[in-house]
Amino acid sequence: MTKNVIIGAGFIILLCLAGCSEPEAAEVLEETEQVEQELTSLDVEFEENREEETSTGNGVFDYENDVDYYNMGDAALYRDDNDFWIEYADGTVIEDLAATTAEQEEMEKIYHNQLEMIKKPFAFITEIDPEIHNKFDMEIRDNDYLLTYNGDEADIEELGRGIAEQTGSVPDGAETNDMDPSDIDIDAFTLEMIIEKETHYLQQIEQKVAYTFNDLSDVQEYKYTYSNHNDAEQIEIPDATIAADDTDPVETTEQDELSAEEKETLEAEASDYLDALIQATVFQDAEASMDLLPDSYSEEEKKTEAETQRDMFKDIYIQNTEQNMQGANVTEEEVTDLADAVMYALSTTDYEIMDAHAESVDNIVVTISVEGIDDTSIYQETDQELLELYENGEIADEEIDSKNMEILIEKYNDIDELLSPVELDVHVMQNPDDTYVVIAQDQYLAGFFQ
Template sequence: MKRITGWLIVAGMALLLAACGGKTAEEASSDMEKAYKDVKTMEIKFNEKAVSPDDYNIKGTMQLDLENDLSYSEYDDGGQITKISTGKEGVIYDDGTKTEVLEGRLSDYMLFVEQYEFELHKNPIAFYEKFDPEFTEKLKLEETDSEYILTYEGSSKEAKELMGDLTKDYYTGLQKAAGISEVDISSIEGEGFDYKVTVDKKTSLVKELVRNHEYSLEINKKNQEQGVRKTNSYSYDTVDSIQTIAAEAKPEATPEQEASAQEAAEYVDALIQATVYQNTDEFMKRHPESPDQEAVKKRGDFQKSAFVEIYKSNTAKNFQGLPAAVSEDQINLYTEGFLAAIKQTKYKVNDAVYNPDTDSYTVDLEVQGFSENRLLAEAVQPVMQKQQNGELTNEEFVDELITASANRFKGPVPLELPVKASVNVIKNGEGHYEVLLQDEYLLSFVQ
């Protein structure tokens, strides 16, 4: 679901419209605010076309029950139709091959996205006022016999600021709600924003909304430019009841499976202690009970050292683009600083469930991590300035760059907002568990 939800009237024009008896954008917005209070359900036909980074075109229909916070959506990407409904049963997903109740991060993600859609469609003008309190003043109003047409005419700078603030709000919400931490929030920049809304004169309700969202951001340390054009057409109170999807009931976990789920949670807790906090003693204390404590200790020592060695190897590869060679001592210094930073993070284990479809377990975490990019930006800026001034040789530049970064890591580290993470665990023998992809939790600790 690649969705992101995603008025300048000069004083003289406003006065002219008022003198002629026409509405201003502010008055049209106020009338909409009142009209939407009486709306109980709405149906929205949409078309969403992305021009970057990967071209796609999705069309479909969404039904919203504003009184009961229920929704039903159908998405047609030209190859298959995906159906999603939200309500008391949670989030139910049907891709044509299976129907299931979503759990963990997927459920949290979809609930957040659907709620964001609720907020937009309840009033498509008021929604944008959250990001620019003067939004209505930047709308140009045109009038036909039956419609008001409001078009955004803010400056290029104002459009970029609005788009940047909206996108940051969206991804910050995703981080908090579903642990989507791959995006560096500080990297987000608005690039462009177009907006046109057509309002029915009689009802003061929106008939059509057309908008174009353009922004850039860093995902997993790679820069991307994204753009999406969305068109929505609306009908109101035409749906007697919101459609729902019936999901097959999953078999309940047996007492043995529930006990194993608890042990899986204990193992993830122990693994974090060994890797993130480099503490083998805590790994042994938190590890599921095992008669062979020597084997548990060996596993803890292995995880502790493997985490460091893998980090060093990746760091060495990342440093290959620097203008001078990096020594092993410099890599060790940088790694020492990184470990000091990551040990300042916080987390808690919330829940664990058994997944009968995959015979595995999902452990849910809440993590307060840190932004590596933010710390590096603070550290390297003075060094970059010295290099630009011609004060450093390439070797001196690399040495100061690594030293400054390591020292910044060792200082007090500001933590990001808590995010959720879901870790998949398999049971590999009695009392022995494995996490096949440690990035499922590590990407929340280091954002």
């Protein structure tokens, strides 16, 4: 209801006496969806939690030129059209993640799934549930809208399964571990979005999905914060230090299969390289690593590779710990002491190179058996001890972070039992200069940290 009010010499102003109508959640989301489709560029900062692991980083997306940058902390991914680059913390840049058409298509699928939720999150979830616009509660605040997902049990199962399926597919050598949605049970799901009133730009999205897949449970928590809508800096792709072959990628055929001698050499050298890599990283032993590196490395290259891998592994652990504990009441000395304790715990582990199989120079699968440490139990026991100390009044709020570090350091230094052996397949590639690389070191580290 409105009322005409005359001011001065006949100026008429319409006043909203009963309050102007506010938009519905579906209207806000439809507008946001349209704005998202028209973006030319965007910055994002992310925090991802899976069980006891937390990773942080940032990304830049240039939609206009179809270029992506995704910084994962210990490495950065660049994508330009259908080409990929990975830049590691030591400055190494690897061009062309896969040398055959089939593998390239598989890589594209993996990174498309992993990045699409971040790049255009509302388009991503709308593809899973086209009717999602009507399944949010909305709180209207001064400068933004807070939208909370309110789907029923069936809706949650559908959306949660879709997200778990897409974000849960990970590389395994040259293949992927894909999830069958029918095997996924959703235990919990939440989704919140903050949308700026004036522009309808998505400012932040948080989601949590807890699910069970083939009797294995996982909890994923994601938080993405967006800025510089249509005004992100241009992405500069670095020059590769390890370049791809100049030939066009082709499918492997019977005519270009490896000879028995080539196969044997690749399998032996890839096994030696992985052995050397484990010594340098897990056991922090550069000398042992140098002794194991293949003869295709010069003495200077052996020294550089072994020392770089040793130092980078510990440095990255320290950097990740500092990032994960931002805002916590801990010192640099405590973080370094924790890193030393973890390195000691890893030095007590054991492993064995079991087998190797080479299909091509960029697809050598080395199988290892590892007796690792029960990292999950260490954190669970630490959390329990902290809780008991706090409930008994033995530590104050401001002492919790420091006590947490103290207990963790003690437990890692006192490690005296290893888990039963597990077998893992690790994908090793030979570079054009006859050196080797393991792009996904988590493939073997998963056995040492369990």
